[in-house]
Amino acid sequence: MSDPKRYLLYGSERYALAILRPLQEAIRARGGEAAWFFDGPGAEDLVDGERLLDVAGVRAWKPDAVLTPGNHLPHFFSGVKVEVFHGFDAGKPRHIYIRGFFDLYCTTGPRDTAQFQALADQLGHFAVTETGWPKLDPFMREIAGPLPAVRQPPVILFHSTFSPSWSAAETLHEEVKRLSRDGRWRWIVTLHPKMNPETTAKFKALQNEHLRFAENDNILELFPQVDMMCSDTSSALNEFLLTGKPVVTFKNRRPGPQLIDIDDPAQFEPAIERALARPAELMQAIADYGDAIHPRRDGRSSERVLDAIDAFIARGGRNRRRKPLNLWRKLKLRRRIGYWGPA
Secondary structure, three states, X not given: OOOOOEEEEEEOOOOHHHHHHHHHHHHHHOOOEEEEEEOOOOHHHOOXXXXXXXXXXXXXXXXXXXXXXXXXXXXXXXXEEEEOOOOOOOOOOOOOOOOOOOOEEXXXXXXXXXXXXXXXXXXXXXXXXXXXXXXXXXXXXXXXXOOOOOOOOOEEEEEEOOOOOOOOHHHHHHHHHHHOOOOOOEEEEEEOXXXXXXXXXXXXXXXXXXXXXXXXXXXXXXXXXXXXXXXXXXXXXXXXXXXXXXXXXXXXXXXXXXXXXXOOHHHHHHHHHHHHHOOHHHHHHHHHHHHHHOOOOOOOHHHHHHHHHHHHHHOOOOOOOXXXXXXXXXXXXXXXXXXXXXX
């Protein structure tokens, strides 16, 4: 009987937990072993049964693959180096940075796959497989089935990114305040964790019987509770569109037919009314957009990632060209982790 396969889950930010935990579940379901390595915040949030290793422990453990949602990972760890991405790009197309750390990119949908495959054909030092996004696996299973009817009263999710040049939080604060007072709609507000604390405090102060401020670490938990979303250029709106529900945005950097985009706070209320009416042309545009960024709705993206790793190893575990030396980035990563031993 062969030894179980070993997979290292690598993170440098806390958001890696929600992305990689479905992979941990799939690994264990297959009889494999999963362990974690963090060089940033997040390790303190691991729970009992989640194994944390240090550099020496990882090198002794010798993983068969290292998976991360980030754009780099420790090159001195053994195994196939795999990127599973930290989200959908807020724009169109995605800004692609090939850092030279990865053997395999597991893309979310046709739009990304086409771009990465074109670069793989050109550069030759990485492979591409379209798998879907592991973070969405539990969420996709939860929302399976037809789109629910709009609640009465409707529930609206307001979410804003933290970048001052992209955020609509301050601009729309007074409108959210006004519209959350009469009870016609109910509101859930959540802001990016890096939002200006003063802005966050202003929205927390709006809480009343019709509005609550949510502090969930995983915004996906809120999506089944609402009928639409209001946002700006947050990447979370792309995840929300996969529910099939409408999104109103304020000065989105790359608007399209899948969004109701406004550029004046006076347009906010009528835009919400249109979204809640779910016009046919808008709903079709949302469906088409979802098919382009993440067509798989079966909640089995993690299994496809593991299949892609198995297939890569079965092909010899190599690409037609060697990865670039990338000495400067590797030096910075060694300094960050504090490891100066052999690769």
